[in-house]
Amino acid sequence: MFETLSKAPGDKILALMGEYAADQRSQKIDLGVGVYKDEKGVTPVMTSVRKAEERMLANEKTKTYLGIAGNKGFGNAVLDLVLAGSVDRDRVRIAQAPGGTGSLWVLMQLINRARPGATVYVSDPSWANHNPIAIGSGLEVATYPYFDPATRAVKFDEMLAALDKLGAGDVVLLHGCCHNPTGANLTNTQWDQVAESLARTGALPFIDLAYLGFGDGIEADAYGTRKVVSAVPESLIAFSGSKNFGLYRERIGAAILVARDSAQADVTNSQLLNIIRGAYSQPPDHGAEIIRIILEDAELRAEWEAELSQMRERMLTLRAKLAAAIRERSNSSDFDFVADHRGMFSLLGLPGEAVDHLKAENGVYMTGDSRINVAGIPEDRVGDLAEAILSAIR
Ligand SMILES: Cc1ncc(COP(=O)(O)O)c(C=O)c1O
Known part of the structure; x- marks a missing residue:
């Protein structure tokens, strides 16, 4: 039966995650994977979620x-x-x-x-x-x-x-x-x-x-x-x-x-x-x-909304910081769009060679179409990232 099958194409993001994990450089930056990350680079369990989960476990009466x-x-x-x-x-x-x-x-x-x-x-x-x-x-x-x-x-x-x-x-x-x-x-x-x-x-x-x-x-x-x-x-x-x-x-x-x-x-x-x-x-x-x-639950909902706002604000701050850092270093507004975009991603519009260069030279990982996950930008490395992006397109 199965001899009729040929290998399905692998998932590009999973492959990129594998490459990132295998990269030994301590200064590497993961902007590839599509999950929110906090300032420690962790995808946290929200406090409101943890509390709801505890309540659920305490009150659950059936698994039917x-x-x-x-x-x-x-x-x-x-x-x-x-x-x-x-x-x-x-x-x-x-x-x-x-x-x-x-x-x-x-x-x-x-x-x-x-x-x-x-x-x-x-x-x-x-x-x-x-x-x-x-x-x-x-x-x-x-x-x-x-x-x-x-x-x-x-x-x-x-x-x-x-x-x-x-x-x-x-x-x-x-x-x-x-x-x-x-x-x-x-x-x-x-x-x-x-x-x-x-x-x-x-x-x-x-x-x-x-x-x-x-x-x-x-x-x-x-x-x-x-x-x-x-x-x-x-x-x-x-x-x-x-x-x-x-x-x-x-x-x-x-x-x-x-x-x-x-x-x-x-x-x-x-x-x-x-x-x-x-x-x-x-x-x-x-x-x-x-x-x-x-x-x-009004209280838990307010807590969740506050946590969600915090995540959103963090991404907006990182957007503004990256756009400003590139503007300062390039004296151009070419990357101001990063601050105008919304959500977790921005498509930088870099050529494939620049994406490869960023990975090989700087340990900066993004998907092949030059999409970055802004939540993955380490706050203390925004300047390095701006330099790396500019050097990749020079
Ligand atoms: C545009 C879009 N739609 C849908 C999904 C589905 O998300 P999930 O199935 O993990 O809830 C994603 C996740 O990355 C997404 O980016």
Whole structure:
């Protein structure tokens, strides 16, 4: 049987992590891996999460199955967090899923049941896993213009012109905030225009919301999602609790669907639950219960929001410091975009040779497309990093 298989391509980020681990230089810097790191270079368990976990262990009475849609309190709390009052809840259904990835996967399967082989339009570039999840679900993938390598900002006019040409039956995958890999995001006015375009063309918005709270705060980061969802009859959202709750390995996320009315929501949701049942039957509870406890308890929620703000502020400070350090050393504003970007990543727009040079000469690791994880910048090494980047492009 297995002799028919050839080796699948390895994961580039995992390979980069391996190279970094094997590098013996004490001054090496890891800007590759996509997890938040604190000033000690550690991805911490948030204090609010630890407290919720202790409460959960003390109060848990059973380990019986959760049900296909998962933890109901978690679902309601996530809907409040993501949508607030932006859409009539009668039209909304939510199913807990294993991470943002699992949520994307079940929703792509749902799209393929509704419109087999439909085309999902993703930003150019997009998160590396969007394409395989869509293709693996039987869908086609095409791109819409997004990142302008010259300005390192969004090519908005081109993006909008492309979206305007789509129609009912097409799917548009949008990063709700903190675009990965570029760090370049839409302004609120641009979100308004995107929402208006989608309402006009009838293309289905599918929002990947993996970094809520990592950009400018929960409310600011939810603007685009709420705007789009309230402007159109149908939409999908894949929510992840990996980054904002630091629950990466617990695999917690949610698939949200908004239908034109309650009856259609029930029918569509029955298909979503049927997909989940046939895939992994039911989700695990651990991460969901932690999030439920935090979001339902005023004190824990305030503590979580404060911790999230602290992470966000740290990333913003590092952005400002790196942009300033490069400006001082180069006497140019060429890298000021780093301070304008939001979220964990910035696409520096360096040629491949510069990325290789940084790794070989300076022990600075980033993905081959020159994406950096700003949370990985050691605060006391910002100057070194600025020098290294400038010497790599000289
Ligand atoms: C854009 C984007 N979407 C979704 C995810 C999925 O995250 P997870 O499955 O770990 O929750 C990630 C994680 O890196 C991401 O960057």
